[in-house]
Amino acid sequence: METKLKIENDLFTPLSEEEKKIKTVVRPSVGYWKDAWMRLKRDKFATISLAVIAAIIVAAIFVPMLSKYDYAANDLSATYLKPSAEHWFGTDNLGRDLFVRNFYGARYSLLIAVLAAFINLVIGVLYGGVAGFFGGTVDNILMRIVDILYSIPLTIYVIIFMAILNKPGASGSGLLTIVLGLSISYWIGMARIVRGDVLQLKQQEFVLASKSLGASNGRILIRHLIPNCIGSIMVTLTLLIPEAVFTEAFLSFIGLGIAAPRASLGTLANEAMAGIYTYPYQLVFPSVMICIIILSFNLFGDGLSQALDPKNKR
Numbered sequence: 059m060e061t062k063l064k065i066e067n068d069l070f071t072p073l074s075e076e077e078k079k080i081k082t083v084v085r086p087s088v089g090y091w092k093d094a095w096m097r098l099k100r101d102k103f104a105t106i107s108l109a110v111i112a113a114i115i116v117a118a119i120f121v122p123m124l125s126k127y128d129y130a131a132n133d134l135s136a137t138y139l140k141p142s143a144e145h146w147f148g149t150d151n152l153g154r155d156l157f158v159r160n161f162y163g164a165r166y167s168l169l170i171a172v173l174a175a176f177i178n179l180v181i182g183v184l185y186g187g188v189a190g191f192f193g194g195t196v197d198n199i200l201m202r203i204v205d206i207l208y209s210i211p212l213t214i215y216v217i218i219f220m221a222i223l224n225k226p227g228a229s230g231s232g233l234l235t236i237v238l239g240l241s242i243s244y245w246i247g248m249a250r251i252v253r254g255d256v257l258q259l260k261q262q263e264f265v266l267a268s269k270s271l272g273a274s275n276g277r278i279l280i281r282h283l284i285p286n287c288i289g290s291i292m293v294t295l296t297l298l299i300p301e302a303v304f305t306e307a308f309l310s311f312i313g314l315g316i317a318a319p320r321a322s323l324g325t326l327a328n329e330a331m332a333g334i335y336t337y338p339y340q341l342v343f344p345s346v347m348i349c350i351i352i353l354s355f356n357l358f359g360d361g362l363s364q365a366l367d368p369k370n371k372r
Contacts, residue, residue: 094289097365104361107354114351118165127155129162130319138337147343150329159321160343164351166322170233171302174240179295181241182248183284189249190256191279201253208246213305215243220314233316236309240302248294255287289366296359300352307348323348 098104122129127145133153141148147156189200207215220239259265260283268278284291303323309315310324311331318325323344330340 094365098361101361101364103357104365107357107361110350110354111358114164114347114354115168118161118168121161122158122165125155125158127158129154129159129321138333141339148337148339150340151333156326156340156343159326160323160347163321163323163326163344164347166233166316166320167303167306167324167348168299168351170236170240170306170322171299173237174244174302174306175295175298177237177241178245178248178298179291182245182294183252183287183291185245186249186252186254187256187279187284187287190253191260191275191283193257193260197253204246204249207243213308216240216305216309217314220309236306236314236316239309240305244298244302244305248291248298251290251294252284252287255290256283259283259286293359293363293366296355296362300355300359303348303351303355323351 131154133149136145136149136153137151139145139149139153145155145157147160150156150159185200185204189197216239219242220235223235223238256279264282265278268282273281306315306322307324307327310322311328313328315325315328316322321329326344327341327348330337330344334341
């Protein structure tokens with residue numbers, strides 16, 4: 059037996075036009091980049107890391123410029139001074155102020171890392187984009203080359219390349235030599251990521267529409283496919299910088315770094331090893347700064363990856 063509920067119209071009162079406007083909740087339209095920025099700002103670790111990176115960059119630029127001490131000026135009457143109000147990080151064996159030299163070294167380390175990362179960006183994006191877009195035989199050949207290069211530790215390529223470019227008898231390397239050395243092999247990861255994204259994107263309707271309108275392969279790749287990989291590219295670029303900082307520090311530590319009197323954080327750590335038991339503070343400061351830079355970039359890169367992932371959109 060069915061029971062029908064009879065509802066009288068008098069039980070309901072229609073809303074007025076003003077009440078309809080009040081009741082209607084319209085979510086403002088938010089673009090992809092604005093939404094990603096909002097998610098990034100909610101990540102405390104990423105925000106703090108970005109602030110630390112910005113502070114180090116500003117200090118690396120202005121501390122050597124504004125300090126009364128020159129990074130290369132010797133003062134033999136003030137050698138091996140401990141940290142004090144006059145010399146915050148102490149002085150080295152030649153009386154040079156280590157506070158200034160550490161931030162000057164951070165400037166060179168970051169400059170080398172950023173230049174190398176952007177060169178790797180260009181090579182990796184173009185290489186991976188071509189491999190993914192054309193596919194087939196072209197993709198197989200290009201990726202087998204990548205597999206061969208990846209099978210050998212990347213640091214070996216860097217050391218060999220820098221040893222070839224360095225002048226005989228030189229005690230260190232030039233900026234260009236180190237940048238090229240870091241750029242010769244670190245593009246492989248970027249190429250693989252871009253290739254994977256392009257392989258997925260080239261099946262989309264907008265690529266077919268571009269082909270139907272007569273767009274060339276180069277135009278489709280440069281104007282349509284690569285811009286749609288920008289999220290992955292930015293994250294990978296952010297993670298390439300700390301990797302380059304670490305590699306440069308390692309190369310400087312084994313004597314392949316910036317030639318004196320210039321210094322990077324790695325060369326400062328290398329110079330401090332001679333007096334590690336007597337003057338340990340000389341090694342502590344550059345080492346801590348290297349760790350802070352690498353950790354900050356890694357945390358920021360992780361936060362950026364989460365922010366740019368559409369799956370995390372709320």
